[in-house]
Amino acid sequence: MKNTVLTLTEQKRTGEKITMLTAYDYTTAKIMDECGINTILVGDSLGMVMLGYDTTLPVTMDDMVHHTAAVSRGAKDAFVVADMPFMSYQVSVSEAVANAGRLVKEGGANAVKLEGGASVCEQIRAIVDASIPVVAHLGLTPQSVNAFGGFKVQGKNVDSAYRILEDAFKIQEAGAFMLVLEGIPAKLAKIITERLEIPTIGIGAGKDCDGQVLVYQDMLGMTTGHTAKFVKKFAEAGEVMRKGINDYINETRSGEFPAIEHTYAVDESVIEEVEAHAPAHDTEE
Numbered sequence: 001m002k003n004t005v006l007t008l009t010e011q012k013r014t015g016e017k018i019t020m021l022t023a024y025d026y027t028t029a030k031i032m033d034e035c036g037i038n039t040i041l042v043g044d045s046l047g048m049v050m051l052g053y054d055t056t057l058p059v060t061m062d063d064m065v066h067h068t069a070a071v072s073r074g075a076k077d078a079f080v081v082a083d084m085p086f087m088s089y090q091v092s093v094s095e096a097v098a099n100a101g102r103l104v105k106e107g108g109a110n111a112v113k114l115e116g117g118a119s120v121c122e123q124i125r126a127i128v129d130a131s132i133p134v135v136a137h138l139g140l141t142p143q144s145v146n147a148f149g150g151f152k153v154q155g156k157n158v159d160s161a162y163r164i165l166e167d168a169f170k171i172q173e174a175g176a177f178m179l180v181l182e183g184i185p186a187k188l189a190k191i192i193t194e195r196l197e198i199p200t201i202g203i204g205a206g207k208d209c210d211g212q213v214l215v216y217q218d219m220l221g222m223t224t225g226h227t228a229k230f231v232k233k234f235a236e237a238g239e240v241m242r243k244g245i246n247d248y249i250n251e252t253r254s255g256e257f258p259a260i261e262h263t264y265a266v267d268e269s270v271i272e273e274v275e276a277h278a279p280a281h282d283t284e285e
């Protein structure tokens with residue numbers, strides 16, 4: 001069954017947790033869809049995990065459209081949310097609507113996500129008015145890395161916690177149908193989740209959110225180096241990949257691969273004919 005704004009909203013009412021993972025390509029999206037994931041986020045985290053940037057800031061609209069279209073082709077039942085990249089919605093309301101439109105029209109997204117609270121409510125209203133569902137994103141919003149002075153947990157003092165709570169109400173009032181809460185204390189996320197009508201999706205925001213999201217390379221153990229405290233490794237896919245790639249290198253070098261079962265046969269008479277007429281290999285310089 002196709003997940004929609006209605007089924008996702010209903011999950012908040014019934015208490016059935018909403019599952020969301022990031023994906024950036026057709027094959028991964030198809031596997032997630034077959035597993036029954038509720039929603040796939042084409043996050044601008046693709047700048048870091050797919051394109052190798054240090055932050056999400058360099059990601060372009062063309063990057064997002066390209067990856068969203070691939071994911072949409074693999075997602076039959078999953079609800080596809082596409083991130084609006086840095087500076088695709090901040091400059092003007094009309095640019096925000098046009099760019100959200102591209103993610104739906106060219107990318108096949110079911111909804112768009114943008115970061116921020118009061119400062120982007122006008123954009124949220126206008127995008128919703130264009131019949132495009134909007135997911136908001138508050139807390140440790142990665143596009144504000146420079147303003148925050150790093151990837152730092154938000155909402156740890158009264159002012160900051162209260163601002164996030166106020167923003168949550170504002171984005172709901174502006175028409176967002178779902179809210180991602182990233183990198184905030186679990187108890188603050190619980191209050192926000194209990195007070196809002198729209199579902200919350202947590203990432204580093206504790207278990208009381210209405211759903212959870214993780215970057216798939218993190219939760220499958222494909223990323224190396226520092227990972228955030230909130231990441232749980234559900235598999236060691238990186239190890240499985242490394243083993244497969246090493247085995248391929250070794251077997252190719254030793255001649256064990258390809259074996260007879262990976263090889264196409266041909267009638268011997270064809271080979272005899274070809275060999276008889278093939279020019280000799282010219283070894284002269």
Ligand code: KIV
Pocket residue numbers: 022041042043044045046083137180182203213214215
């Ligand atoms: O870009 C992304 O992947 C995200 C999630 C971390 C919520 O915004």
